[in-house]
Amino acid sequence: MSNKKVCVVGAGGFIGSHLCEHLLIKDYQVTGVDLSDLRLSGILEHPNFNWQTMDYSLGENPQILAQNHPVVINAAALCNPSLYNTQDLQVMHSNFNAPQKLANECAETGTWLIHFSTSEIYGYGDATQALHESTPSNLGSVGARRWSYATAKLLLERWLVGLEKERNLAWTVIRPFNILGPRMDYIPGVDGQGTPRVMANFSSALLKGQALPIVDGGKAQRAFTWVGDAVKAVELILKNPSSSKNQAFNIGNPANEISMIALAQQMVEIYRKIQSQNPHLAPVAKPALRHVKGTEYYGPGYEDSIRRLPDISKAQKLLSWQPQTDLLTTLYGCLEWFTQHYGNLVCK
């Protein structure tokens, strides 16, 4: 079987759906597996796409997926920060127990497992410098429940290394740094409940004419990456197995670093421009921003790293990968999609 036949687990998610779309354009044969196909319109119909509605972790499913594909890419997870300190057990099950079963089966069948981990495994990180793949993890205390997700992801990475050494698994780990794009998350009250990740959260407030919630002064800095750049990295991993097997890669765009408060301000400005040409959209609230405490907004046990800047020199060197999309283009691309997709669904 060739590397052009891949299984994408979590294909119905934000990154998974973009990855399937990209791989199909590049002539891959893709089996897509997820609990839901709601984000896959236009993809389901592709002749090289084989869709299966499935909980990949149940029963014989991990074995069947590993047996039938030379490469499995796992982008399935519960990965919404509002769950980390409220549904810790489900989050840890989803990010350790479930992928552990799939990894064990991949070791058994000789399947190459490309696994989506997270930049959160670096923990608090180091605010003074970029995070390299060799930077040690610095996770918060057990009492700070918010680290449940990162702890489970990190343990799974260690499990993959153990499987490589003891059972010959071929693995690749992707550590995404804040990927953005269309189809990310949901708008609360329209197609989901609770607090989505920052792009959907700010977009939701804008579409509802509400002030954007700024957590703990909005001082935290993140480097945002256009989803099209991220899925290109996965294509390069597939094309370069000898450079990418048994390696972890930071996938992020250090040029797009910004604080949360500056992100909110930029999104307000972009939305104002879009709204001026689309008067059916709600106008920006006055004041446009409101300040909230993290422990009140996300609940007790919430904390976060102040800065998460990727060092991507390893992916640049081994994969010749270079993110191309600047922050303004990324934010426009997201807000244009959110306003077109949800603009008529959200009441002023």
Ligand SMILES: NC(=O)c1ccc[n+]([C@@H]2O[C@H](COP(=O)([O-])OP(=O)(O)OC[C@H]3O[C@@H](n4cnc5c(N)ncnc54)[C@H](O)[C@@H]3O)[C@@H](O)[C@H]2O)c1
């Ligand atoms: N988007 C980011 O910026 C980012 C950052 C760091 C890490 N990641 C990681 O990248 C991966 C993809 O993230 P995303 O943003 O696309 O998330 P997402 O929530 O949009 O997609 C995850 C998908 O996994 C599916 N899923 C969960 N459990 C499943 C199961 N048991 N069986 C079948 N499907 C299941 C969900 O239905 C969902 O469609 C995740 O592993 C996430 O932890 C993403």
